[in-house]
Amino acid sequence: MRHLTWQKSTYSGDSSNCVHVAAASSSTVLLRESDEPEDRVLTTTPAALRQLIRSLK
Secondary structure (H helix, E strand, O other): OOOOOOEEOHHHOOOOOOEEEEEEEOOEEEEEEOOOOOOOEEEEOHHHHHHHHHHHO
16 A cells, blocks of 8 residues: 555644545545544545535535
8 A cells, every 4th residue: 555645634723633634546535533543544535525525614
């Protein structure tokens, strides 16, 4: 497996409970929590993530 570059979501602000995001490919986005980074990783598409963020706003 190639090395992934995880970024803290800008929506997390200065909170210690953060969401990290990584692009696995041009069609796959990975999400994880900062407090349990290896336990659960969600896989989605950029379009689905955009729709989720729009609906949460």
